[in-house]
Structure formats: structure tokens, C-alpha cells
Amino acid sequence: MAVEGASPSTPARPGDVATHRRSQSRARPRLDLMSAFAVPGILLALFIAVPLAALVYRAASSGDLLDALSKPIVRDALRLSATTSLITLVIAVGVGTPLAYVLARSSFPGKRLLDTLIDLPIVLPPVVAGVALLMAFGRRGVFGDELRATGIELAFTTKAVILAQVFVSAPFYIRAAKAGFQSIDQTLEQMAYTLGASRWRTFVQVTLPLAFPAVLGGIVLCWARALSEFGATMMFAGNFRGRTQTMPLAIMTAMESDLFAALSISVILLAVTFLILLLLRAYTGDGVRA
Amino acid sequence: MDAAPPEPAAPPPQTPSLRVEITKRLGSFTLRPSFSVGRGELTVLFGHSGSGKSLTLRAIAGLLRPDAGTIQIANACVYDGAARIDVPPQQRGIGMVVQSYALFPHMSVRENIAFGIQEMPRAARGARVQELIALLDIAALAERRPSAISGGQAQRVALARALARRPKLLLLDEPFSALDSAIRVTLRRELSRLKRELDLTIVFVTHDLREAYNLADRIAVFDDGQVLQDGTRDEVFDRPASARVAALTEVRNILRGRVTRSGAASVSVETGRFDVAAPPGVWQAGDVVDLCIRPERLVLVRPDRRRATEDRDALIAGEIVDEVAHGESYTLFFRAAGAGDSAAHDLEIDIAAHPYAVLGVRGQRAWNVALPRDAVHLMPAT
Numbered sequence: 001m002a003v004e005g006a007s008p009s010t011p012a013r014p015g016d017v018a019t020h021r022r023s024q025s026r027a028r029p030r031l032d033l034m035s036a037f038a039v040p041g042i043l044l045a046l047f048i049a050v051p052l053a054a055l056v057y058r059a060a061s062s063g064d065l066l067d068a069l070s071k072p073i074v075r076d077a078l079r080l081s082a083t084t085s086l087i088t089l090v091i092a093v094g095v096g097t098p099l100a101y102v103l104a105r106s107s108f109p110g111k112r113l114l115d116t117l118i119d120l121p122i123v124l125p126p127v128v129a130g131v132a133l134l135m136a137f138g139r140r141g142v143f144g145d146e147l148r149a150t151g152i153e154l155a156f157t158t159k160a161v162i163l164a165q166v167f168v169s170a171p172f173y174i175r176a177a178k179a180g181f182q183s184i185d186q187t188l189e190q191m192a193y194t195l196g197a198s199r200w201r202t203f204v205q206v207t208l209p210l211a212f213p214a215v216l217g218g219i220v221l222c223w224a225r226a227l228s229e230f231g232a233t234m235m236f237a238g239n240f241r242g243r244t245q246t247m248p249l250a251i252m253t254a255m256e257s258d259l260f261a262a263l264s265i266s267v268i269l270l271a272v273t274f275l276i277l278l279l280l281r282a283y284t285g286d287g288v289r290a
Numbered sequence: 291m292d293a294a295p296p297e298p299a300a301p302p303p304q305t306p307s308l309r310v311e312i313t314k315r316l317g318s319f320t321l322r323p324s325f326s327v328g329r330g331e332l333t334v335l336f337g338h339s340g341s342g343k344s345l346t347l348r349a350i351a352g353l354l355r356p357d358a359g360t361i362q363i364a365n366a367c368v369y370d371g372a373a374r375i376d377v378p379p380q381q382r383g384i385g386m387v388v389q390s391y392a393l394f395p396h397m398s399v400r401e402n403i404a405f406g407i408q409e410m411p412r413a414a415r416g417a418r419v420q421e422l423i424a425l426l427d428i429a430a431l432a433e434r435r436p437s438a439i440s441g442g443q444a445q446r447v448a449l450a451r452a453l454a455r456r457p458k459l460l461l462l463d464e465p466f467s468a469l470d471s472a473i474r475v476t477l478r479r480e481l482s483r484l485k486r487e488l489d490l491t492i493v494f495v496t497h498d499l500r501e502a503y504n505l506a507d508r509i510a511v512f513d514d515g516q517v518l519q520d521g522t523r524d525e526v527f528d529r530p531a532s533a534r535v536a537a538l539t540e541v542r543n544i545l546r547g548r549v550t551r552s553g554a555a556s557v558s559v560e561t562g563r564f565d566v567a568a569p570p571g572v573w574q575a576g577d578v579v580d581l582c583i584r585p586e587r588l589v590l591v592r593p594d595r596r597r598a599t600e601d602r603d604a605l606i607a608g609e610i611v612d613e614v615a616h617g618e619s620y621t622l623f624f625r626a627a628g629a630g631d632s633a634a635h636d637l638e639i640d641i642a643a644h645p646y647a648v649l650g651v652r653g654q655r656a657w658n659v660a661l662p663r664d665a666v667h668l669m670p671a672t
Contacts, residue, residue: 187392190353193379194386195406196455205405209396 052270059263068264076242077250077265084161084246085226091162092170092222097215100174101203104181121171129167130235137163138236160237161244165226173222180214181207213284220280224273307331307491308459312349312359312369321345321356325510325520327459329364332485332492334502334523337512337538343495346512347463350493351386352379364458382459385452389464391444393436399447400432406455422450425484442473446480453488460492466501478504499540503527511535529667533580536669541582542638546671549577556602556663563626563636566604568666578671585621585640587665590649591658604661610651611635620646624659 059065068074103115121129135141138155139148147154154160184207192202208215230248237244239253247265254262308327313320321342327333335343348354349369350361358371363384368377385406393402403419410418423429426446431439439447445465452460462481466474478501485492496502502509503523510520518538519531530536533544547559547566552575557568559581566581573579593607611634612623619642623635637659641651651657 185390185392187388187390188394190351190379191386191388191392192394192405193353194351194382194384194461195451196380196409197405198380206394 055263055266055270059260059267062260062263065264065267068261071258071261071264073241073245073250073254073258074261074265077245077247078268080158080161080242080245081227081247084158084165085223087162088165088169088226089173089219089223091166092173092226093219096170096174096218096222097177100177101181101207103174104178105186118171118174121168122175126164126168126229126231127235130164130232133160133164133167133232133236155236156238156240156244158237158243161233161246164232164236165229168229168232169222169225172225173218176218176221177211177215180211180218183214184210217280217284220276224276227269227273306362307364308333308350308493309360309362310346310350312346312356312361312371314345314349314354314356316345319515321349321515323510323512323515323517325517327491327493327508329491330485330489331507332481332490332494332505333508333510334506335493335495335510335512336499336502336506337497339497341512342515343497343510343512344463347386347461347493347495350382350459351384351461352377352382383455383457384459384461385455385457386461387445387448387452387463387465389467391436391441391448393444393447393451395436398433398435399428399439402436402447403450403454406451418454422454425453426450426480441469442477445469445477449481449484453484458491460490462492462494464495464497467496467498474501481505511538513538527584530582530669532669532672533582534672536580536582536667542585543588544580544582545636547579547581549573549575549579549668551575552577557668559668564604564606566661566666567602567663568668569664571668573668580669580671581666582669583637583661583666585638587662588624588637588639589660589662590622590639590641590651591660592649592654593656593658603663604666606637606659606661608636608657608659609655610657613651618643620651622651624657 069078099118103111103118134155137143137147137160139153141147141155154163188206188210189202192206193199197205227246228248229246230252233244233246234249239245239249241250241253245253247269251262251265251269254265306326307329310326311324313322315321319342323342323346325333335346337343345354349356350363352368355376356369356371359369360367360371361369363382366377366383367373367375368382369375393399394405397405400419400423403422404415407415407418423432426449428443428446428450431443431447436444436447448465466477469477481492482505484490494505496505506523508521509523509526511518511526513534519526519535521531526535527539530539530541536544545561545563545566547561549557550560550565551558552570552573554570557571557573559566559568559579561581568581591605606626607628608624608626610622611625614621619640622639622641624637624639625634626636639659646652
């Protein structure tokens with residue numbers, strides 16, 4: 001509808017023109033906030049980079065990495081670490097994914113307690129975890145007699161290595177996966193329900209694909225933690241070459257007798273973890289969230 | 291074989307396609323809506339945010355379990371607290387669209403639309419998706435991800451996705467609220483077209499009064515978890531059940547008064563500021579009533595001119611004390627002459643820009659205002 005005479009044109013008011021105020025700041029060099037804050041950051045970055053560089057430098061100057069791979073202590077440790085950490089990962093993902101979803105999506109009495117319990121191994125000293133495992137499943141542990149009666153021996157076997165790794169590293173996966181599930185808008189799942197999709201189908205086709213970057217981050221964190229597991233393994237599984245001597249334990253053993261072997265294993269661990277981190281960053285476009 | 295009686299030409303009695311009567315406690319808030327929706331109708335659940343209309347929609351969808359009551363969709367009971375019936379959302383035969391669109395971000399537009407009909411044979415599914423893409427005019431977007439389309443387009447896709455399963459009931463939760471007004475107008479017309487073409491029964495949640503008026507066949511007015519009035523659009527707008535409904539539907543002129551005379555032809559009411567004539571009703575002299583009249587129904591009359599017709603209407607002398615321009619219309623604040631200065635203004639008058647200009651309202655402040663008797667609505671005082 002036409003608005004007749006509704007808006008009498010307002011004449012332009014020249015007095016309103018903003019007057020420019022010229023800032024009279026002298027060109028005095030000033031330390032801005034970002035530059036000031038960068039100094040401690042650079043120091044810390046150097047503190048991390050220098051030892052790693054030193055490690056690589058010493059390893060490279062003491063021999064050929066391929067020679068190290070022929071040493072039994074290195075080969076056995078590599079094989080054991082690879083198999084145990086992957087089995088650990090399968091267990092953590094298999095058990096942890098449903099648990100993470102339950103923690104993210106439902107509420108039940110004791111949920112907070114369960115949540116805290118699962119986070120506990122993250123802050124617990126691994127040696128304590130090892131002692132605890134020993135006290136539960138060791139020969140003289142609380143369930144020692146029962147285990148012996150059924151013919152199962154855990155302590156100081158490869159199984160103990162895996163149990164120690166699961167104990168220590170699964171919480172990293174569960175935390176990351178839970179955060180991933182929580183970050184997904186529940187409306188999406190509810191829309192899937194109204195579209196006839198069962199809860200299972202919704203989980204597989206909507207929730208899991210959307211949470212996948214977070215789940216992958218959790219997998220990487222969990223695997224890296226399992227690979228580097230030392231204290232709990234030492235306590236609960238011991239240090240037997242080929243059976244329980246994983247790479248970190250082999251490094252400690254070799255430091256006393258064969259520095260080159262120790263350096264080689266260290267460099268391999270460094271390279272593997274670094275590579276995984278780079279791949280993850282390339283995939284998610286961001287760092288690991290936990 | 292036999293001569294069947296001819297079908298009556300009049301519209302069939304409306305068969306309720308949805309009946310809701312539930313209660314649900316959520317902290318200190320109690321949701322207890324009660325209303326029904328006719329087949330092929332669009333019912334607007336209207337109310338302020340927090341009045342419980344979206345929660346009610348979620349309960350209909352099966353996404354929120356009531357504490358007690360019943361919900362019926364197309365003659366099938368989907369919830370009955372006493373009989374412990376609670377049909378899951380997957381089997382309620384509904385389609386739903388929400389304000390945030392909630393398209394699956396990891397699927398293309400085509401995959402989103404096909405999500406609800408995965409059990410169909412591949413060829414039939416493809417044909418159905420194609421049909422919906424044509425229906426909603428989104429062919430150009432079919433292979434895109436939701437992140438690569440606009441809000442208005444996303445809402446079309448969400449509608450197509452919800453319609454794919456041919457739902458008995460379409461639930462729309464503020465579907466257009468996040469969109470620009472121009473797109474909103476287009477989509478409202480689109481929705482009206484879809485409703486006609488597909489004979490859809492729709493429940494539409496909105497807090498936008500204009501949208502409610504544009505779309506609704508029926509309106510259920512929500513306030514504090516309850517349905518205050520459930521009726522046809524014109525019933526709710528012209529004959530609100532209470533002063534609260536009148537206020538929620540922006541009647542703006544709501545006055546407390548007392549009936550002085552109740553006759554066969556009209557009812558007289560005194561408000562203390564002026565007297566008003568209302569259509570005849572169940573009132574008796576002495577009744578205290580709330581009286582309302584929509585601001586666009588008031589008529590400005592020049593003080594030097596008697597209003598030729600409609601002598602039965604109340605005519606009040608006074609002046610315009612303030613006004614607000616909206617572009618296409620004006621709101622005038624009118625104060626009755628005489629007695630006291632209690633009120634800054636007595637009545638709000640909405641007048642379109644053209645009559646405003648023609649009447650010369652800008653230069654003239656003293657006016658008489660006619661309250662057309664049939665536009666005056668009386669309600670029991672609350």
C-alpha cells in the first residue's frame with residue numbers, strides 16, 4: 001500500500017559530518033601482547049624439540065637403523081608391542097564404544113561414579129595400576145586361587161601385558177568417544193527415529209559416522225598410550241623378552257647393555273607416534289580432542 | 291444395484307485425525323494440553339516460547355513420554371498412560387520438520403530424502419525421491435551436502451524428507467522461524483499448496499501471530515502448558531475465550547466493564563470511561579465482563595460529521611495522543627475526552643497508510659471513534 005506523505009524527507013544536515021580526530025601517537029616501539037606471550041612459547045617448543053632432535057641425531061650417528069632391526073631384542077619387542085597394542089585397541093574399541101554411547105546419551109543412578117571410575121586410570125600412576133592388577137589377578141592376589149583352579153595364569157604372561165595396556169589406555173578412548181557422541185545434536189537421531197529408523201540403524205548410519213573423527217582421535221590416543229605403556233606392564237607382566245618385554249621395557253633393558261638398540265627402538269617409537277599424529281591432523285583438520 | 295443416497299454437498303463432519311490429552315511434569319512446569327485436529331486441516335499451536343507447544347509436538351512424535359493421558363493419531367492410539375501403550379516414534383506414521391532443519395550433514399540431499407524409505411525396493415525408492423525432488427523444486431540441489439545449501443533450501447529438503455514416507459500427520463516445529471521474511475512468505479505459500487495437493491493433516495508450531503493467521507484452519511492457543519482455546523482461526527481471533535487469549539492474539543484493546551442492559555438486539559456495557567454496545571449474548575445486567583475489540587476494527591469519524599449509518603455503534607469523542615508508524619500502517623493511541631486523566635490512552639487504533647493520508651490524520655488530532663457493535667466481543671471477567 002502506498003504511504004502518502006508518510007515520510008517527509010529530512011534535509012541533510014551538514015553539521016553531522018564526523019570530524020576526523022588525528023591521533024598524535026609517536027612511533028615509539030612497543031612490545032605488543034602477542035609478541036610478549038610468544039617468548040615463553042618459543043622456549044617451551046625448543047625444550048621439546050631439542051631433546052627429540054638429539055635422540056634422532058645420536059641414533060643416526062651410531063649406526064644403520066636396519067642393522068638394529070636384526071637384533072633379537074629389537075625385533076621381539078617390536079613384534080610384541082605391535083600385537084599387544086593392536087589387541088588392546090580392539091578390546092578398548094569393542095567394549096568402550098557402547099560404554100561411551102551409554103555415558104553420552106543416557107542417565108542412570110551411579111553414572112557420575114562410573115564416569116569418574118573410568119577416568120581414574122588417566123590420572124593414576126601406571127605403577128599403581130600394575131600393583132593393583134597384581135593384587136587382584138596375581139598368584140597371591142585376591143582371585144589368585146580361583147584363577148589357578150581354572151588353569152588360567154595371567155601375571156607375567158603376554159595376557160598380563162594386554163590387561164595392563166587396556167587398564168591404562170582404554171579410558172583415553174572412552175573419553176574421546178563419549179565427547180564425540182555428546183557433540184552430536186540429538187535432534188538428528190530423533191529425526192531418524194521419526195523417519196522409521198531403529199535405534200540400531202540410527203546409531204550405525206547417523207551417530208557413528210558423525211562421531212567418527214572423535215572416535216578416530218580416541219583410537220589414536222588409546223593406541224599411543226598402549227604403545228608407551230611401561231609402569232603397569234613392568235609390575236604386572238614383568239620384563240621377559242619375547243613374552244612381556246614391549247618396546248618401552250626393551251629400551252630400559254637395552255640402555256644397560258646396548259645403547260644403539262635402545263636408541264633405535266626409541267626412534268622407531270618416536271617416528272610411529274609422530275606419523276600417526278600427522279595423519280590424524282590431516283584427516284580431522286584439527287588436533288586430537290580428549 | 292441400488293440407488294445410493296446422493297452424497298451431501300456440504301463438507302463432511304470433520305473426523306479428528308489427532309486427539310491429544312496428556313499431562314507431563316517437567317520440574318515446576320506442568321504440561322497439560324488438550325485439543326484435537328481435523329483431517330486435512332492445518333492446526334497451529336500458537337503461544338509464547340516456553341508455553342509448551344514444542345514439547346506437545348515432541349510428545350505427539352513420541353520423542354517425549356507424557357506422565358499420563360492419551361494421544362490418538364488417525365484413530366489409532368499411540369499413547370495411553372493407563373493402558374501402558376506407548377508406540378515408538380518409528381511406528382507413529384508421522385513426519386517431522388524442526389527449526390534447525392536437522393538434515394543429516396554426512397549425506398547428500400538425495401540421500402537425506404531417501405533415508406526414511408530404505409525398505410522400499412531400489413527402483414521404487416529412486417522414483418519416490420525423484421517425485422519429491424520435483425514436488426519441492428530442489429532438483430538442482432540433489433547431489434549437494436546440507437552444508438552447501440541455504441536455509442530456505444534446507445527447509446524444503448527437510449519437508450521432502452518428512453513427506454517421503456507419506457505420513458498420516460505432518461509435525462512442523464517453528465519450521466520457518468530461522469529464515470528471512472521473504473523466504474518465509476514463499477515457504478508458507480508452498481506449504482499451503484502442498485497441503486492442498488497432498489491432502490495433508492498438519493500440526494504447525496509457531497509463536498508468530500501473522501504466520502498463525504496466514505496458515506491456520508484451526509488454532510490452539512497455548513499458555514503456561516495449557517490450551518486456553520482450541521477453535522477455528524476466526525473463532526480464536528474474533529471471539530477469544532478469555533482476556534488472556536485476547537492478549538496473546540494481540541487484540542490490544544481489552545477493557546474491564548459492567549453490563550448495564552442486556553437486550554435482544556444488543557448489550558450495553560459501561561467501562562467507566564465510556565459506554566459500549568455489544569452484540570446480544572448470555573449476559574445479565576450487573577455482570578462484570580472483559581470487553582475486547584481488535585485495533586483494526588475501530589473506525590475514525592470526523593468530529594464535525596455524524597456517522598450516517600450504524601447508529602447502534604458506540605461513538606466516543608476524544609483525541610489522538612500518540613502514534614507509531616509501521617510503514618504500511620499506523621497505530622494511533624486514542625484517549626477519550628472528559629472524565630479524569632487516569633489513562634494515557636484508552637484505545638489503540640490500527641489504520642492503513644492510505645486512509646491515514648486521505649483522512650489527513652497527521653494534521654487532525656481531535657476525532658470520534660466508532661466501535662462497530664459486531665466487532666465488540668464480551669468475555670467473562672477473569
